[in-house]
Amino acid sequence: MKAYWFDNLPGDQREPHNSGRDVPASYLSDLGVIYEHCADVSGVDAIATSRQYKNRDEITVSPEKMGDIYEEKVKSFFHEHLHEDEEIRYILDGAGYFDVRSEGDDWVRIWLEKGDLIVLPSGIYHRFTTDEKNYTKAMRLFKDEPKWTPLNRGDETDGNQFRKEYLKAREGLAVGQ
Ligand SMILES: CSCCC(=O)/C(O)=C/O
Numbered sequence: 001m002k003a004y005w006f007d008n009l010p011g012d013q014r015e016p017h018n019s020g021r022d023v024p025a026s027y028l029s030d031l032g033v034i035y036e037h038c039a040d041v042s043g044v045d046a047i048a049t050s051r052q053y054k055n056r057d058e059i060t061v062s063p064e065k066m067g068d069i070y071e072e073k074v075k076s077f078f079h080e081h082l083h084e085d086e087e088i089r090y091i092l093d094g095a096g097y098f099d100v101r102s103e104g105d106d107w108v109r110i111w112l113e114k115g116d117l118i119v120l121p122s123g124i125y126h127r128f129t130t131d132e133k134n135y136t137k138a139m140r141l142f143k144d145e146p147k148w149t150p151l152n153r154g155d156e157t158d159g160n161q162f163r164k165e166y167l168k169a170r171e172g173l174a175v176g177q
């Protein structure tokens, strides 16, 4: 895992866009983002049990697996969105970027590779992209039935109950940069 401020410069979303300014793990934790490295799936099982996640599936985001819809899919994952559930992803192979919004609405880019697990809280604005190798194989954890419901950012999501609860939970935390 490597986290840093996104540079906001033009270029393909899959380029590193590394501003050179690192973000410490403590800052991710202030944003409510949990990161763990799990050398094998037993570590994921423990997290799933403790957070009462019953289901899981696997997704491979690559041109080989997705064919003609790959570029479209990668662009759709990169639309800024939130979910009304936590998002837990465990990287089984390859690598990818999760970008999360900071308290000041800047992008923090989190590069995950094999063995990395991330928990994004419900209500956090974020997006995902493969990196320049175009290959991410990930396990997705679900509390109940597998579903992926992104709510793209807009006026409605700013007023979303889960968004408001996310912001409320961050209130009073000394989130530093
Ligand atoms: C690598 S998992 C696919 C992306 C996804 O599920 C998501 O919600 C991104 O924010």
Ligand SMILES: [Fe+2]
Pocket (backbone or CB within 6 Å): 081, 082, 083, 087, 126, 127, 150
């Ligand atoms: Fe998401």
